[in-house]
Amino acid sequence: EADIYQTPRYLVIGTGKKITLECSQTMGHDKMYWYQQDPGMELHLIHYSYGVNSTEKGDLSSESTVSRIRTEHFPLTLESARPSHTSQYLCASSDGGGTIYFGEGSWLTVV
Amino acid sequence: QKEVEQNSGPLSVPEGAIASLNCTYSDRGSQSFFWYRQYSGKSPELIMFIYSNGDKEDGRFTAQLNKASQYVSLLIRDSQPSDSATYLCAVIGSWGKLQFGAGTQVVVTP
Numbered sequence: 001e002a003d004i005y006q007t008p009r010y011l012v013i014g015t016g017k018k019i020t021l022e023c024s025q026t027m028g029h030d031k032m033y034w035y036q037q038d039p040g041m042e043l044h045l046i047h048y049s050y051g052v053n054s055t056e057k058g059d060l061s062s063e064s065t066v067s068r069i070r071t072e073h074f075p076l077t078l079e080s081a082r083p084s085h086t087s088q089y090l091c092a093s094s095d096g097g098g099t100i101y102f103g104e105g106s107w108l109t110v111v
Numbered sequence: 112q113k114e115v116e117q118n119s120g121p122l123s124v125p126e127g128a129i130a131s132l133n134c135t136y137s138d139r140g141s142q143s144f145f146w147y148r149q150y151s152g153k154s155p156e157l158i159m160f161i162y163s164n165g166d167k168e169d170g171r172f173t174a175q176l177n178k179a180s181q182y183v184s185l186l187i188r189d190s191q192p193s194d195s196a197t198y199l200c201a202v203i204g205s206w207g208k209l210q211f212g213a214g215t216q217v218v219v220t221p
Contacts, residue, residue, distance in 0.1 A: 033209075039151075039152075040151075042211070042212075042213035042214060043155075043199070043211045043214075045211075090154050090155075094209070097143070097160070098143045098145070098160075098203045098209065099145065099157055099160060100145070100157075100201070100209060101157070102154035102155050102156070103154060104153075104154055105153075105154045
Protein backbone atom coordinates (compact mmCIF):
# COMPACT_ATOMS: atom_id res chain seq x y z
CA GLU A 1 0.00 0.00 0.00
CA ALA A 2 1.29 3.38 -1.03
CA ASP A 3 1.85 6.05 1.61
CA ILE A 4 1.03 9.19 -0.32
CA TYR A 5 -1.38 11.74 1.07
CA GLN A 6 -3.23 14.65 -0.44
CA THR A 7 -5.11 17.44 1.27
CA PRO A 8 -7.69 18.76 0.93
CA ARG A 9 -9.69 15.99 -0.69
CA TYR A 10 -12.46 18.35 -1.71
CA LEU A 11 -12.36 22.12 -2.02
CA VAL A 12 -14.82 24.72 -3.29
CA ILE A 13 -13.41 28.22 -3.57
CA GLY A 14 -14.24 31.51 -5.20
CA THR A 15 -12.65 32.93 -8.31
CA GLY A 16 -9.44 34.82 -7.67
CA LYS A 17 -8.52 33.00 -4.48
CA LYS A 18 -5.07 31.53 -3.92
CA ILE A 19 -4.96 27.84 -3.07
CA THR A 20 -2.33 25.26 -2.27
CA LEU A 21 -2.91 21.55 -2.69
CA GLU A 22 -0.70 19.56 -0.38
CA CYS A 23 0.99 16.26 -1.21
CA SER A 24 3.25 14.21 1.02
CA GLN A 25 4.79 10.78 0.70
CA THR A 26 6.62 8.74 3.30
CA MET A 27 8.30 6.28 0.95
CA GLY A 28 11.42 8.35 0.30
CA HIS A 29 10.75 8.50 -3.44
CA ASP A 30 12.76 11.03 -5.39
CA LYS A 31 10.30 11.29 -8.27
CA MET A 32 6.97 13.01 -7.73
CA TYR A 33 4.24 14.12 -10.13
CA TRP A 34 1.07 16.16 -10.40
CA TYR A 35 -1.61 15.07 -12.85
CA GLN A 36 -4.84 16.80 -13.77
CA GLN A 37 -7.84 14.71 -14.75
CA ASP A 38 -11.36 15.77 -15.63
CA PRO A 39 -14.12 13.18 -14.98
CA GLY A 40 -14.06 10.45 -17.59
CA MET A 41 -11.06 11.97 -19.33
CA GLU A 42 -7.41 11.02 -19.56
CA LEU A 43 -4.61 11.90 -17.19
CA HIS A 44 -2.53 14.95 -18.03
CA LEU A 45 0.90 15.50 -16.48
CA ILE A 46 1.22 19.12 -15.35
CA HIS A 47 4.35 19.06 -13.15
CA TYR A 48 7.04 16.67 -12.08
CA SER A 49 10.11 16.60 -9.88
CA TYR A 50 13.06 14.25 -9.85
CA GLY A 51 14.38 15.44 -6.52
CA VAL A 52 14.77 18.32 -4.10
CA ASN A 53 14.96 21.73 -5.82
CA SER A 54 14.13 20.10 -9.16
CA THR A 55 10.79 20.88 -10.82
CA GLU A 56 9.67 20.73 -14.44
CA LYS A 57 6.49 21.50 -16.33
CA GLY A 58 4.63 18.57 -17.78
CA ASP A 59 2.90 17.96 -21.07
CA LEU A 60 -0.19 20.02 -20.30
CA SER A 61 0.30 23.73 -19.81
CA SER A 62 -0.88 24.78 -16.37
CA GLU A 63 -1.06 28.09 -14.54
CA SER A 64 -0.16 26.32 -11.33
CA THR A 65 3.29 26.24 -9.75
CA VAL A 66 5.05 23.67 -7.60
CA SER A 67 7.95 23.51 -5.20
CA ARG A 68 10.12 20.70 -3.87
CA ILE A 69 12.00 21.87 -0.81
CA ARG A 70 11.83 18.50 0.95
CA THR A 71 11.84 15.02 -0.55
CA GLU A 72 8.54 14.09 1.00
CA HIS A 73 6.60 17.23 0.15
CA PHE A 74 5.41 18.46 -3.27
CA PRO A 75 2.74 21.17 -2.97
CA LEU A 76 0.89 22.69 -5.94
CA THR A 77 -0.24 26.31 -5.85
CA LEU A 78 -2.74 28.31 -7.89
CA GLU A 79 -2.19 32.04 -7.32
CA SER A 80 -5.58 33.08 -8.68
CA ALA A 81 -8.11 30.33 -9.21
CA ARG A 82 -10.54 30.43 -12.13
CA PRO A 83 -13.53 28.23 -13.03
CA SER A 84 -11.37 26.63 -15.77
CA HIS A 85 -9.18 25.19 -12.99
CA THR A 86 -12.07 23.04 -11.77
CA SER A 87 -10.77 19.49 -11.99
CA GLN A 88 -9.30 16.59 -10.05
CA TYR A 89 -5.62 16.89 -9.19
CA LEU A 90 -3.70 13.69 -8.55
CA CYS A 91 -0.32 13.59 -6.86
CA ALA A 92 1.94 10.61 -7.39
CA SER A 93 5.42 9.34 -6.65
CA SER A 94 7.48 6.56 -8.16
CA ASP A 95 10.08 4.10 -6.98
CA GLY A 96 13.32 3.12 -8.68
CA GLY A 97 11.57 0.51 -10.79
CA GLY A 98 9.21 3.08 -12.25
CA THR A 99 6.06 1.94 -10.51
CA ILE A 100 3.96 5.01 -9.81
CA TYR A 101 1.74 5.35 -6.74
CA PHE A 102 -1.12 7.78 -6.62
CA GLY A 103 -2.67 9.72 -3.80
CA GLU A 104 -6.45 9.77 -3.45
CA GLY A 105 -6.74 13.03 -5.34
CA SER A 106 -7.94 16.55 -4.63
CA TRP A 107 -11.21 17.64 -6.21
CA LEU A 108 -11.18 21.36 -6.84
CA THR A 109 -14.25 23.39 -7.76
CA VAL A 110 -13.86 27.09 -8.51
CA VAL A 111 -17.07 29.07 -8.50
CA GLN B 112 0.49 10.36 -32.98
CA LYS B 113 0.30 9.72 -29.26
CA GLU B 114 3.19 7.87 -27.65
CA VAL B 115 0.88 5.38 -25.97
CA GLU B 116 -2.36 4.40 -27.72
CA GLN B 117 -5.36 2.55 -26.36
CA ASN B 118 -8.87 2.04 -27.66
CA SER B 119 -11.15 4.17 -25.53
CA GLY B 120 -13.97 1.63 -25.53
CA PRO B 121 -16.25 0.98 -23.87
CA LEU B 122 -15.39 -2.71 -24.07
CA SER B 123 -18.46 -4.67 -23.09
CA VAL B 124 -17.69 -8.13 -21.68
CA PRO B 125 -20.16 -10.73 -20.40
CA GLU B 126 -19.56 -11.89 -16.86
CA GLY B 127 -17.24 -14.89 -16.83
CA ALA B 128 -15.71 -14.11 -20.22
CA ILE B 129 -12.20 -12.95 -21.05
CA ALA B 130 -11.57 -9.23 -21.51
CA SER B 131 -8.71 -8.40 -23.85
CA LEU B 132 -7.17 -4.94 -23.77
CA ASN B 133 -4.49 -3.71 -26.11
CA CYS B 134 -1.92 -0.93 -25.94
CA THR B 135 0.63 0.16 -28.52
CA TYR B 136 3.59 2.45 -28.00
CA SER B 137 5.79 4.41 -30.34
CA ASP B 138 9.16 4.48 -28.54
CA ARG B 139 10.98 1.33 -29.60
CA GLY B 140 13.45 1.76 -26.73
CA SER B 141 10.77 1.49 -24.04
CA GLN B 142 11.67 -0.94 -21.29
CA SER B 143 8.99 -0.90 -18.61
CA PHE B 144 5.26 -1.39 -19.00
CA PHE B 145 2.44 -1.08 -16.51
CA TRP B 146 -1.28 -1.63 -16.30
CA TYR B 147 -3.37 0.45 -13.91
CA ARG B 148 -7.04 0.18 -13.04
CA GLN B 149 -9.09 3.27 -12.26
CA TYR B 150 -12.58 3.11 -10.86
CA SER B 151 -14.84 6.07 -11.51
CA GLY B 152 -13.99 8.90 -9.12
CA LYS B 153 -10.95 7.11 -7.73
CA SER B 154 -7.23 7.32 -8.40
CA PRO B 155 -5.40 4.74 -10.54
CA GLU B 156 -4.01 1.65 -8.83
CA LEU B 157 -1.32 -0.67 -10.16
CA ILE B 158 -2.47 -4.06 -11.42
CA MET B 159 0.82 -5.36 -12.74
CA PHE B 160 4.02 -4.53 -14.55
CA ILE B 161 6.01 -6.37 -17.18
CA TYR B 162 9.55 -5.83 -18.41
CA SER B 163 10.31 -8.86 -20.61
CA ASN B 164 8.77 -10.25 -23.76
CA GLY B 165 6.17 -12.91 -23.17
CA ASP B 166 3.42 -13.45 -20.67
CA LYS B 167 3.19 -12.61 -17.00
CA GLU B 168 0.32 -13.96 -14.94
CA ASP B 169 -1.05 -12.70 -11.65
CA GLY B 170 -4.31 -14.28 -10.57
CA ARG B 171 -6.97 -13.59 -13.18
CA PHE B 172 -4.74 -11.07 -14.96
CA THR B 173 -2.18 -11.81 -17.66
CA ALA B 174 0.03 -9.17 -19.23
CA GLN B 175 1.58 -9.89 -22.60
CA LEU B 176 4.49 -7.95 -24.06
CA ASN B 177 5.77 -8.02 -27.62
CA LYS B 178 8.58 -5.50 -28.03
CA ALA B 179 9.13 -6.29 -31.71
CA SER B 180 5.55 -5.32 -32.49
CA GLN B 181 5.50 -2.61 -29.81
CA TYR B 182 2.37 -3.70 -28.07
CA VAL B 183 1.41 -4.77 -24.60
CA SER B 184 -1.90 -6.36 -23.73
CA LEU B 185 -3.88 -7.26 -20.64
CA LEU B 186 -6.19 -10.24 -20.37
CA ILE B 187 -8.76 -10.48 -17.61
CA ARG B 188 -10.07 -14.00 -17.20
CA ASP B 189 -13.43 -14.85 -15.62
CA SER B 190 -14.46 -11.19 -15.75
CA GLN B 191 -16.51 -9.96 -12.80
CA PRO B 192 -18.73 -6.89 -12.46
CA SER B 193 -16.10 -5.54 -10.05
CA ASP B 194 -13.66 -5.45 -13.00
CA SER B 195 -15.74 -2.67 -14.57
CA ALA B 196 -13.32 0.24 -14.65
CA THR B 197 -10.97 2.15 -16.91
CA TYR B 198 -7.66 0.41 -17.55
CA LEU B 199 -4.63 2.58 -18.18
CA CYS B 200 -1.51 1.44 -19.99
CA ALA B 201 1.71 3.18 -18.95
CA VAL B 202 5.11 2.98 -20.57
CA ILE B 203 8.54 4.21 -19.51
CA GLY B 204 10.30 5.31 -22.68
CA SER B 205 13.95 5.23 -23.58
CA TRP B 206 14.51 8.62 -21.92
CA GLY B 207 13.00 7.41 -18.65
CA LYS B 208 9.80 9.37 -19.10
CA LEU B 209 6.53 7.76 -18.01
CA GLN B 210 3.64 8.10 -20.44
CA PHE B 211 0.04 7.05 -19.85
CA GLY B 212 -2.44 6.02 -22.48
CA ALA B 213 -5.91 7.54 -22.46
CA GLY B 214 -7.39 4.37 -21.01
CA THR B 215 -9.91 1.72 -22.08
CA GLN B 216 -13.25 1.57 -20.31
CA VAL B 217 -14.37 -1.97 -19.52
CA VAL B 218 -17.97 -2.78 -18.67
CA VAL B 219 -18.70 -6.29 -17.40
CA THR B 220 -22.36 -7.17 -17.85
CA PRO B 221 -24.05 -9.75 -15.59
